[in-house]
Amino acid sequence: MIPDTELPIPANGPGADVQAMADAIRFLALDSILNAGEGHQGVPLGMAEIAATLYARHLKANPKDPLWPDRDRVVLSNGHGSMLLYALLHLAGYDHVTVDALKSFRKLYSVCAGHPEIEQEAGIEITTGLLGQGIACAVGMAVAEQRLAAEFGAGLVDHRTWAFVGDGCLQEGIGQEAISLAGHLRLGKLTFLWDDNHITDDGDTALSISEDVPERFRAAGWHVQAVDGHDIGAIDVAMRMAMLDPRPSIIACRTVIARGIPRLQGKRGGHSAPLVPGDADEARVARGWHHPPFEVPAAVRADWARAMTRGAAAQAAWTERLATHPQAAAFRRWKAGALPEDWDGIVARLTREVATAEPHPTIAASGEICDALAGHLPETLVLCADLEAPTDHKRSRAAFTSAERAGSYVHCGVREHLMGAMADGIAAHGGLRPINVTYLAFADYERPAMRMAALMGLPALFVFSHDSIGVGSNGPTHQPVEILASFRAMPNMRVFRPADAVETAEAWAIALETRDGPSLLALSKQPAEQVRSPGAANLTRRGAYVLSEPGCRRDLTLIATGTEVGLAMRAQRALAGQGIGAAVVSMPCWELFEAQEPEYREAVLGTAPRIAIEAALSFGWDRWLRPADRFIGMQGFGASARADVLYDHFGLTEASIVATAHGLLGR
Amino acid sequence: MIPDTELPIPANGPGADVQAMADAIRFLALDSILNAGEGHQGVPLGMAEIAATLYARHLKANPKDPLWPDRDRVVLSNGHGSMLLYALLHLAGYDHVTVDALKSFRKLYSVCAGHPEIEQEAGIEITTGLLGQGIACAVGMAVAEQRLAAEFGAGLVDHRTWAFVGDGCLQEGIGQEAISLAGHLRLGKLTFLWDDNHITDDGDTALSISEDVPERFRAAGWHVQAVDGHDIGAIDVAMRMAMLDPRPSIIACRTVIARGIPRLQGKRGGHSAPLVPGDADEARVARGWHHPPFEVPAAVRADWARAMTRGAAAQAAWTERLATHPQAAAFRRWKAGALPEDWDGIVARLTREVATAEPHPTIAASGEICDALAGHLPETLVLCADLEAPTDHKRSRAAFTSAERAGSYVHCGVREHLMGAMADGIAAHGGLRPINVTYLAFADYERPAMRMAALMGLPALFVFSHDSIGVGSNGPTHQPVEILASFRAMPNMRVFRPADAVETAEAWAIALETRDGPSLLALSKQPAEQVRSPGAANLTRRGAYVLSEPGCRRDLTLIATGTEVGLAMRAQRALAGQGIGAAVVSMPCWELFEAQEPEYREAVLGTAPRIAIEAALSFGWDRWLRPADRFIGMQGFGASARADVLYDHFGLTEASIVATAHGLLGR
Structure with a gap:
């Protein structure tokens, strides 16, 4: 145990009843899942104490200004446990996450979607749910914070990234990559809160993993702690230690999945088995929570509100620092994602x-x-x-x-x-x-x-x-x-x-x-081959354009992308020598071309027979070709040889374009 | 050190000069890369001793019958080092890998392709090159061996899987997944030979990794050894120990990349920097290898030939066991991939x-x-x-x-x-x-x-x-x-x-x-919805077929896949009530339909206006639709709501098909 005075952020006053704050999460999640008729109760019920401790004691965020740049980032990597996040955001006071929103959990265009969908105004930092993506995104966030802090100093950029992590995230290869690189880069402000509940969808984690997960993190240079994931004091201390350590930290929180539901807690069914109303009743008895569905006692709400004042105060001080910061303008431009002045130049x-x-x-x-x-x-x-x-x-x-x-x-x-x-x-x-x-x-x-x-x-x-x-x-x-x-x-x-x-x-x-x-x-x-000179307008903006008109009439349109545009230009010249007028259309971006007016598209593609040339398969090209038109490209996988040999071998040549043109025009 | 008598496979006689066998690999690789004008010398020159020791002392394979089912499997997961494998296969006596083949390295349709391309007759067990795939495939091979051994007994199935592994394979997430599951499943006959050369394409591995790789393997339950990757005696002992241990084994072989080329060895350029003829000359001096390009001294060839007799003898004994094995017929059927008798029934x-x-x-x-x-x-x-x-x-x-x-x-x-x-x-x-x-x-x-x-x-x-x-x-x-x-x-x-x-x-x-x-x-x-009755021929074989003709003339063709076929059937009935004759085409497999005769395709699709219905984007559907035809499906990503709500929301409904039909037919 380290003395409070050495801790970077003081704990809130002892008045807050963090256990009740946690139970508020637990029952809002339970009520919402019952109301929706489906959902994953395992995470919100199992991680309620961890989440409450984080928000009550450590998180730096201001629900009244969710976009404050220097807020801590929270990622729910085990996104199927989305009700944990929604309950948290509601209790923390994010305006978008009302009780009605909780009641619309898993309904069309609810902010409380089945998995978290990015909506930063609502406090949802990033879309998660495909396992492993969240913690990898969190590594990116932690890198961003460090890069920005190096640029603008700790007065403007000094926040942490917290990720809730399930077993699946740590089995996925992408999660393993994240562990390895985060350790290498010593991302000390990154903390994983691992829901070590010994259960995956298939049942006991022992079905598919027997590795020593803490040792795996240690091998990658992480700071590793293990706690009882329902012991608020222990979680609190571990979070403080994590904040003091220069390495990225994982707190292995041993939890009971679906804690609170007597029928399901600690069992495979705790993950997402359908709930019945009796589950909520029994949980209320088991946890001593005697409040109606969706109701949070005023004292608990007050503790939540008080906890979030820490972030508001931090933001107020930050705002003062920004006002006099010599790099304030640059910071604002970077933050806005605005391009520099004279961008066109x-x-x-x-x-x-x-x-x-x-x-x-x-x-x-x-x-x-x-x-x-x-x-x-x-x-x-x-x-x-x-x-x-x-x-x-x-x-x-x-x-x-x-x-x-x-x-x-x-x-x-x-x-x-x-x-x-x-x-x-x-x-x-x-x-x-x-x-x-x-x-x-x-x-x-x-x-x-x-x-x-x-x-x-x-x-x-x-x-x-x-x-x-x-x-x-x-x-x-x-x-x-x-x-x-x-x-x-x-x-x-x-x-x-x-x-x-x-x-x-x-x-x-x-x-x-x-x-x-x-x-x-x-x-x-x-x-x-260079087919364009600089100076003209950005022709790529329209997705495709006529790069070269034939000398006189258009007998043929050659459509190409990438390096095949140069090939088409050479074929155009060869055809011109034979009295065949071919236009060359460069088509660098289908999506932008699709977005043009039909008249523009028709003018570019023309009415003459078309040959498309691309060193790839034809799949999708029917969008731009009519049944009588031709495609010159690949028929299957490539081969091992020099590039020029392969272009010849697969018929991506000037000669083949010319021959195809002859066939198409009946010459 | 453990006494020879306890070792599962005796070493070859002390007569074999394994170092010379290794240098033969080294110089064949060097000569082939110089001849091709490009290639990756780092692996073959750095892993020559490891590879020679494996083949000389331990590998069970018979180059004269490359497909012998009970052979050890060798996977070159660091596939860019393909010349290691080709040199090995040549020296081991695989008929397909002649000196001429080595001289055709990286040329069109050479068996010696840039990366190994599966050709088991030539001893190339599997295609590798995208990093991490090889070791993950090796886990599959080791599982296959164990499953088959459980079925047919060790008399018929008792072989090992050896994988050459580079740093990249161990950084990739798929490689990390392989480590975790192989340890969990205790695949004791799987051995990784790690080319621990401290160099990746970017330079020193310290640029991107600082994890303790051996510890990472230990955390996953592996048997871990570390040796000097150029010390044949040490490698030999480590391989023996690996074979004795019930866990999967990794031998961390500390190597010097491109060993033998004074200018490049141990350096970033050792990986794949272009070679010049002087490199070969200097390497010959440095290694004391005074033989012309592509020439292997008779004594070295004899050592290689003698080494491979171990596998031939093992196969002879195996063949005798198979002849009298009670499950020989089943083994042959499994091995041939043949379907059981009465498959159609x-x-x-x-x-x-x-x-x-x-x-x-x-x-x-x-x-x-x-x-x-x-x-x-x-x-x-x-x-x-x-x-x-x-x-x-x-x-x-x-x-x-x-x-x-x-x-x-x-x-x-x-x-x-x-x-x-x-x-x-x-x-x-x-x-x-x-x-x-x-x-x-x-x-x-x-x-x-x-x-x-x-x-x-x-x-x-x-x-x-x-x-x-x-x-x-x-x-x-x-x-x-x-x-x-x-x-x-x-x-x-x-x-x-x-x-x-x-x-x-x-x-x-x-x-x-x-x-x-x-x-x-x-x-x-x-x-x-069930749209078919069993009993008829397998209609899916043709990729698409007319599931339901309209009562009289075909005014319209509805083409659908998956669950949307049932929807199309309902729309057909609704349209029939309005006097519109719609055929329903079920199109379960585009590739099989594409392979049919044009006449069949035209008959199925018909000449009437078409509506395709699929709960997916239209990309690719232009293959089957003409400009005036319609597609009913998704326009972008989905949303979070009940499935029936989403089908309604995105317009995948009977009503929308009927309305589209009206629009298309001008009614």
């Missing part, structure tokens, strides 16, 4: 700089752009999964490490899934613009986290190199053929495959201007 | 059994089928990621556990990615039919492993429940809307979304009859 300059006459890999152009933006947009934070050299997005950036928090490049190791979720956490935290970099083949590893970015509408940028068979002899495992289509299929994800450096710069500009969803850039390892 | 019976008049969730029908097959096809092995109750595919099956290897149901824990790769490993091992079960929302977690199954053409079955907004109030995180499309986009993956229990049985039959690729079943949580 910056983009125009860097587009000119990256545009070269020589063929150039689009991933290299992207690296140049990213580097140029490091100065203009210091709020960009680049994450890369052990591919610094082949993607080259570090350049002048310093690394963000355990010792140096001012860096804007995170070596994430070979942990793509974590990296994706960190980007979500960083974007949800606010103040920084996350940029992920790896190979497109590894997008499948990141995909669940990218889906979360799309679902949440977070402005994250996912940059991928090695976008096609252009990978060459590393072979089909590393050659995307279906991955473009798989992301074009994802709602709210903008997929860009730029033709050259200019389109790459345009895509970057659009991605950074986009505040309501993620963007994906699929870029080439191999040199892309 | 079995399928017909179970189709009758699952077909009910009442609406029934297709996941429940699948559970019944899986259970019925447990007796007929005892070689099926079901893996489930902590969703036993809601997917209900365990039923009469016993669990495969650390104590009981005869079980055919593996509780994989909340580790979907591992589970997918285990299915790949089990299928590649042979003898068993893996069946994975989880929710479709988690298919994104499994996807990279499913892609590997498709790429390798492995007969794995991926069963998913909760296929749509039918999930209900668990909300959009758990509701697939784009996942069907994302897998329809994947080559060689058959995606089935059956309409009812009969189509579910048909899809199961097709999946189990398919030997050359994986199948995916997307099944409903909510009851599906």
Whole structure:
């Protein structure tokens, strides 16, 4: 036990009845689940004491200003236990989470959805529920806090990240990646509160795990404590110790799942077995809670209200500091996600700089752009999964490490899934613009986290190199053929495959201007022919455009993306020599093109026969092709050989375009 | 040190010069990489001693019969180091891996591809290269061996799984999942040979990891040893100890990356920096290897040949045991992947059994089928990621556990990615039919492993429940809307979304009859109306078919999949009442329909206006719809509410089909 005077945040007065505060959570959750007719009671009933202790004694947040930037972040990684969070938010006084909201639990467009759906005004920091995502996002939030604190100082940025964690989160690979990197980066303000209840959906955790979880955390450099998860005093002390330790902390809280329901507590059915009204009655007797459903005694409400004054007071002091802070303007710009003044000028300059006459890999152009933006947009934070050299997005950036928090490049190791979720956490935290970099083949590893970015509408940028068979002899495992289509299929994800450096710069500009969803850039390892000159408007904004009209009439339209646009341009010239007029349409972003007026789309695509060319499968291309039109691309997986050999082998050549044109036009 | 007499497999005679055997690997790899002009020298040069010791002293395999079922399995999880494997296979005497093959390294359709591509006749057990997949597949192989040994006894099945492992494999989440479950299941015949070289692509591993890797393995119940990875004696002893220990073993082999090239060894560039001819010259001097490129001295070749006689002798003894084994016929059938006699009768019976008049969730029908097959096809092995109750595919099956290897149901824990790769490993091992079960929302977690199954053409079955907004109030995180499309986009993956229990049985039959690729079943949580009666031919085989013709002329074609087929049938009846003749086409599998003759496809789809109905996004549906046709489905992500509320909310209703039909027909 350490003396109170050494503790960073004093405990509240001894007057608060934290056990009653916990029981208030327990019964609001129970009543809400019974009212909804379904839900997961295991977590809210099992973690009520842990949650109440956190909010009563330690959490820094102001429910009356949920968006206060320096608030502690709370992540419910075991999102199926969402009623824990909703009960907490209601009791803490978040206006959006009324009793009526609790009564609408699991109903259409209720703030109390089945799993937490991001709504920061309501205190819901991030969408969780697919196991493991939450704690990985929490790692991103903790990184964001440290990066921002390095920039603006502890006077403006000094908060903690708390994550409620279930067994499933710790079994998932992404959770394991999170443990490893958080320990490596010594994210000392990150605390996991593990609901160590020995039960998963299948029953006893012993069915599927026998590892020594605390030892696993110790091996990764974490501060590990174990407590009785219903002993408020012990939880309180452990939280204090966690706050004092420079390492990330896990508190293994031994809990009884569904604690309070005699029929279910400690059992497999405690997780989510359907409740009956008798369960609530018996729980009320068992816990000595003699209040009607949804009713919280005034004394308990008063304890909750008093607890939350700590955050309000902290915010008041913070607001005073901000008012006189020399970097206040920059802080506000970063926080707002606003682009710097003269953004258009910056983009125009860097587009000119990256545009070269020589063929150039689009991933290299992207690296140049990213580097140029490091100065203009210091709020960009680049994450890369052990591919610094082949993607080259570090350049002048310093690394963000355990010792140096001012860096804007995170070596994430070979942990793509974590990296994706960190980007979500960083974007949800606010103040920084996350940029992920790896190979497109590894997008499948990141995909669940990218889906979360799309679902949440977070402005994250996912940059991928090695976008096609252009990978060459590393072979089909590393050659995307279906991955473009798989992301074009994802709602709210903008997929860009730029033709050259200019389109790459345009895509970057659009991605950074986009505040309501993620963007994906699929870029080439191999040199892309330069098909555009800088100076004109950002043509990529319309998704597709006529890059080159034929000299006279349009006999044919060639539609291409990425490196195949250069190929189409060469075919256009060859066809012109044969008296065939072909327009070349560059189509870097389907989603933006789909959003244009039909008249624009029709004008671009034209009425002439069409040939689409893309070094990928045709899946999805029927959207832009009519039955008589043709597609030149891949038929299946790639192969291991040099890129030029593969392009020939799979028929992605000028000659094949010309021959297809002849067939199509009956010549 | 333990006396030789206690060791399970005696070492070869002291005559073999294992160091020279190792240097032969080293220089064949170096020469091949120089010849190809690119490649990753770090692994083959760094792991040469480890590999030579394994093959010289311990491996049980017969290069003259690469498919011998009781061979040890070798997995190169750090697949970028593929030249290690090719050099090994060449020296061990696998006929496919000639010197010419080595000289074709990284050339089109060479057996020596950039990353290992499965070709078991050549000794390449499995495709690897996306980091972490290999060791997860190895866990599957080790499970397969134990399950088969329980069935047929150690006389027929008694082999080990050895995996070469790099740092990246251990950083990936899937690798962490593999460690955890392998320890839990006490897979004592699994050994990881870790290339602990302190270097990843970015440079020193300290850039991205500081965890105590051996401790991490110990926490998961592994047997852990550490050796100098160039000390053949030490490696030999560690391998013996690993074979004696009942736990899975990791041997942390401290190695010098690219050992032998003075300019690069131990450095970041050792990983894959381009080599120059001088590197080979200097390496020859440094290692005292005075032989021309691709030349292996006769004495070294003789040592290699002698080493491999151990496996040949073991196979000879095994063949004798098989000849008189009472279960020889069953063993051969399992091994061949052949279906039991009277398969058609079995399928017909179970189709009758699952077909009910009442609406029934297709996941429940699948559970019944899986259970019925447990007796007929005892070689099926079901893996489930902590969703036993809601997917209900365990039923009469016993669990495969650390104590009981005869079980055919593996509780994989909340580790979907591992589970997918285990299915790949089990299928590649042979003898068993893996069946994975989880929710479709988690298919994104499994996807990279499913892609590997498709790429390798492995007969794995991926069963998913909760296929749509039918999930209900668990909300959009758990509701697939784009996942069907994302897998329809994947080559060689058959995606089935059956309409009812009969189509579910048909899809199961097709999946189990398919030997050359994986199948995916997307099944409903909510009851599906029964639209088919058993007895007819397997209509699902054609991918789509006319389920119901209109009474008279066809004014309209309704195309649907899954639970929406029942909806289409109701709409058909409503339209018939209004004098509109609508045909209903059930389209459970696009890939199979695509493979039909155009005439059949045209007859099914007809010339009348079409409405497609699927509780998913329209992406990809343009393949089957003309511009004037309509799609009724989702526009974006789902929401949290009861399934029936969501179907109404998103317009997936009989009324909306009828209204759309009116609009389309101008009524």
